[in-house]
Amino acid sequence: MKKYSKSGAYPFHMPGHKRNALLYDGTMPYEIDLTEIDGFDNLHNADGCILEVQSLAERLYNVRKAFLLVNGSTGGILSAVRAMTNRGDKVLVARNCHKSVYNALELCGLNPAYIVPNIDNNFGINTSITPEQAESAIKNNPDATLLIITSPTYEGVVSDIEEITKIAHLHNVRVLVDEAHGAHFPFSKAFPNEAVQSGADVAVTSLHKTLPSLTQTALLITNKEELIEPLAENLAIFETSSPSYVFMSAIEKCLEYCQNQKAFEEYIIRLNSFNEKCKELKNIKILGYGNDNIKNHSFFDFDISKLTVSVRGLGISGTQLADRLRNEFNLEPEMVCSDYVLLITTVCDTQDGFERLINALRIIDSECSVKELNIPPINPKVPRLALNPSECYGRVGAFTKLENSINKISLEYVWAYPPGIPIVAKGEVITKEVVNAVKEQTESGISVYSTKGRVPEEIYCII
Known part of the structure; x- marks a missing residue:
């Protein structure tokens, strides 16, 4: 591509920018x-x-x-x-x-x-x-x-x-x-x-x-x-x-x-080093890291490249933790939930990046104290499907206040992004748990989206 761009060939074809040098400003290739x-x-x-x-x-x-x-x-x-x-x-x-x-x-x-x-x-x-x-x-x-x-x-x-x-x-x-x-x-x-x-x-x-x-x-x-x-x-x-x-x-x-095997070997060394340093944390828990043993979770296997930082019982929300990481330490997380913050690591992360993260977590950890949590076991329910998603296409519904939508059939998807998993999908019966989940997300400062764009105030459903 670079060779061709220097060949002198004149483009009487797409794209419309015609590789015109007057457009070059160092940002667009x-x-x-x-x-x-x-x-x-x-x-x-x-x-x-x-x-x-x-x-x-x-x-x-x-x-x-x-x-x-x-x-x-x-x-x-x-x-x-x-x-x-x-x-x-x-x-x-x-x-x-x-x-x-x-x-x-x-x-x-x-x-x-x-x-x-x-x-x-x-x-x-x-x-x-x-x-x-x-x-x-x-x-x-x-x-x-x-x-x-x-x-x-x-x-x-x-x-x-x-x-x-x-x-x-x-x-x-x-x-x-x-x-x-x-x-x-x-x-x-x-x-x-x-x-x-x-x-x-x-x-x-x-x-x-x-x-x-x-x-x-x-x-x-x-x-x-x-x-x-x-x-x-x-x-x-x-x-x-x-x-x-x-x-x-x-x-x-x-x-x-990705053929550079040494790069991945060094990446694993950085992850293992970060894991050891996480053992210093007294209050903050990171899934599978530090003092959290992955064997205590019902997982078949686990990807160590993901850092799920829990704030359960620490008196702060995931949104507050993310704000501190962002505003005080200039660290931008991947995803924020009410109970945790997700950080993605890759082979391109540097040792300096890991050092900045563990230092930030040490400071925040020192300011937290654990409160005893009495969280009852969560038994997720299979959603009740009143219509197949394809049967919802073209159906006429009405916007209904979220709190009045219980037991009605949703004609749109509602999700927090990331991760983009529907809280309720088209054709599913809206339950009290769905309404509470949307409210919990929004009250925690997490953006909730929907197909029609009126959630969390209203949801499009069959009356």
């Missing part, structure tokens, strides 16, 4: 923003330089086929769900899936049956989907054709994909794993096994989330020969026909970097 001109291959029919990048991804992830995604894991999820189902199919869905999965259910006219993960009572996060839960769901829905699971979760919780896949395949159920937060798994034995290597039929993984690539770049990967063509056909629907060459070159650079 106009000079290398190319399109499908001669010699630069085609994403949807790759046989040249793009194919070389795909081949590199296939070698690194040890898969039969890797598709480059330039509109994030969302495009991969939509494409995979449509490629792996027929309209009207029954689909088993972990209820902590990203909202893109629910959009796929609606677009593809699928009938979902939800699997609700248990809650870890110490940190208030979702635990693993167990093989027993998967088997029960399959037996209760013998007509199901696909199982969709998020692993790892935002907080790094991993499910037993190998055992779940064995069970699913015995019943002719395919398995799709949203592995958006696990792109780094293949590059160190300190991380869990990746989904496709564990038997999953298809996985989607976001390079930009936990590896050094640009935002919006991801991979769709599979070992199933029979799925390659359907996946390609659906990517041509859901992925742009004008892919960014800047993004695709970022994928190439990322994959080349």
Whole structure:
């Protein structure tokens, strides 16, 4: 791309900036923003330089086929769900899936049956989907054709994909794993096994989330020969026909970097060092770090790259902790919840970054005191589905005050982002627990969004 931009070739083609030097201000890479001109291959029919990048991804992830995604894991999820189902199919869905999965259910006219993960009572996060839960769901829905699971979760919780896949395949159920937060798994034995290597039929993984690539770049990967063509056909629907060459070159650079084994070895050393220093913390708990033993949690496996910092019983909220990290220590977290703050680490984090974080946590920890918490065990409920998501499309409803919406059917999705997991999904009956969850989030200073944009005041539902 750099070589071509200096070749003197004049562009009587897109993009409209024409690589005009008058536009260069050091912020936008106009000079290398190319399109499908001669010699630069085609994403949807790759046989040249793009194919070389795909081949590199296939070698690194040890898969039969890797598709480059330039509109994030969302495009991969939509494409995979449509490629792996027929309209009207029954689909088993972990209820902590990203909202893109629910959009796929609606677009593809699928009938979902939800699997609700248990809650870890110490940190208030979702635990693993167990093989027993998967088997029960399959037996209760013998007509199901696909199982969709998020692993790892935002907080790094991993499910037993190998055992779940064995069970699913015995019943002719395919398995799709949203592995958006696990792109780094293949590059160190300190991380869990990746989904496709564990038997999953298809996985989607976001390079930009936990590896050094640009935002919006991801991979769709599979070992199933029979799925390659359907996946390609659906990517041509859901992925742009004008892919960014800047993004695709970022994928190439990322994959080349990931061959640097020493970089990942040094990263694990930094994580282990941070873990040791966390043992000094008296009050603040970090999931799987310091004095918190991951064996005390109901997880099949855990991704050590995620730092979930709990404030339960410390007299401050997750929002207040995030504000202190941001305003006093110039540290910006990934996600804020009422009970915890999530920080993402990657191979590109520096020792200085880890030192700044542990120093900030030491100071905040010294100012906190633990209060005895009497939190009753949380028993998550399977939401009552009155309508399939696809049946909600075009339905006429009305905006109703949140407190008056209990027992009505939602015609929109309501979620906090991140992580983008619906608090209530289209077609579900709104419960008192849903209303309380929305109120709790907003009162804690966390932004809650909805399809129609009026939550938390009103929700669009069937009267």
